[in-house]
C-alpha cells in the first residue's frame with residue numbers, strides 16, 4: 001500500500017496533560033473533519049503539532065506522548081510557548097488569517113512573527129525528512145505551512161508534493177500588502193499539485209503568481225516553474241456523507257434528539273454553529289436575528305436560535321474580545337425580547353460530541369450560516385447530509401466557498417441584515433415537511 005504523508009499544523013489528535021501523564025482527544029475544526037473522511041487507499045502517516053507546548057510536558061510525558069502517537073502513525077513537531085506565540089498565534093493568526101479573510105485592518109506585520117514562521121516551517125521540514133520514504137506522497141496543508149513545499153523540494157528534489165489551502169486565497173490587491181509575498185508564493189510553488197476549494201481562489205492565486213513571479217499559466221492552470229510542471233486546480237472539500245447521513249439512526253443520537261425535542265416543544269429551531277471566529281460573522285448574524293424579532297414580533301415565543309460556538313485561538317486578543325462582545329449581545333437580545341418561559345437565544349460556548357451535533361442538525365428547521373468569508377464551510381454540508389428526513393432550510397452566505405456548490409440554499413450577503421431577516425422569515429414560512437433546500 002502506498003504511503004500518504006499528511007503534514008498539517010495540528011495532528012489529527014491533540015495531546016493534553018493529565019497528572020504526570022498525557023491524554024489524547026480528536027482535534028477540532030474543519031481540517032481534521034475533512035481529512036478524517038479521506039479514503040483508506042493509502043497508509044496515512046501524520047506529521048503535526050500535538051497542540052501542547054513542549055514546556056508543559058516533562059521529558060517522561062513527552063516520551064510517552066511520542067510513543068502513543070507513533071502507535072497511531074502520528075509524528076509530533078513540538079514548539080515552545082514563545083514559538084507558538086510568534087509562529088501560530090502571531091504570523092498565522094494575526095497576519096495570514098485576517099488578511100486572507102479580507103480583514104486588512106486586523107492584520108499585523110511583524111518581522112519577529114515572520115522569522116518564527118520561517119523557523120517553524122524549517123522544523124516541519126526536518127520532521128518530514130526524518131519520516132519520509134522514497135515513493136511517499138507528501139501532502140502539505142494550509143496557511144501555516146506555505147514555505148514547506150519549497151523547503152522539502154530543495155532537500156528531496158524527486159519527492160511528490162501536494163499543497164492544499166483550506167482558507168480563501170485573496171485577490172492580489174490584498175495579497176500584495178504582505179511584505180513577504182514573494183517568499184510565500186515561491187514557497188507554495190515548490191509543490192507539484194496546488195489545490196484550493198474554489199475556482200475564484202485558483203484565479204486569485206494565478207494572478208498573484210503572474211504579477212509577483214512573472215509566471216503565466218498555460219491552459220487549465222498548468223505552469224512551468226524552472227524545469228518543473230506545476231498544476232493548480234480547485235478541489236472542493238467534501239465530508240463523509242455516509243457518516244453524517246446514517247448517524248441519526250444510532251441510539252445515542254436518537255437519545256440526544258428526543259431529549260432536545262422534549263425541551264423545545266413545537267418551537268421552530270434555527271441553529272448557528274461555528275468555531276468562535278470573527279470571519280464567521282456570528283455578531284452580524286445575531287444582530288440580524290435581533291432585527292428579525294423586532295420587525296416580526298409575532299415570532300416571539302415561537303422560534304429559538306441555538307447558537308453554538310466552539311472555543312478557538314483563545315490566546316489571541318481579537319478572539320477574547322469577540323467572545324465578550326458576543327456574550328454581551330446574547331444578553332441584550334435575550335433581555336430585550338425574552339418572555340416568561342421563552343429565551344430567544346440558547347448560547348453554548350463549547351465543543352459538543354458528534355452525536356449531539358448530529359441531533360442538533362436534525363432538530364433544526366433552519367441552519368443560519370453566514371460567514372463574512374470562509375474557505376469552504378463544512379458545517380453547511382454536514383447539516384445537509386445529516387438531515388435524515390430531508391426537512392429543513394439552509395441559509396448560507398455567498399462568501400462561503402460552499403455557496404458555489406450548494407446552489408439550492410437561500411444565499412445571502414452576510415453584511416446585509418435586511419436580506420438575512422427576509423431569508424429567516426422565508427425559511428420559517430416553508431411548510432415543515434419539504435425537501436431540504438429552499439426550492
Ligand code: ADQ
Pocket residue numbers: 028029030031033034166167237273274275308309310350351352353357374375376377378379380382
Ligand atoms: P473551520 O474554520 O474550522 O475550517 P468548518 O469547515 O466549518 O470551519 O469546520 C468546522 C468543523 O468543526 C466542522 O466539522 C464542525 O462539525 C466542527 N464543529 C464546529 N462547531 C462545533 C462544536 N461546537 N462542537 C463540535 N464540533 C464542532 C477550515 C476553513 C473552512 C474549511 C475547512 C476545511 O476555515 O473554510 O471548510 O477548514 O477545509
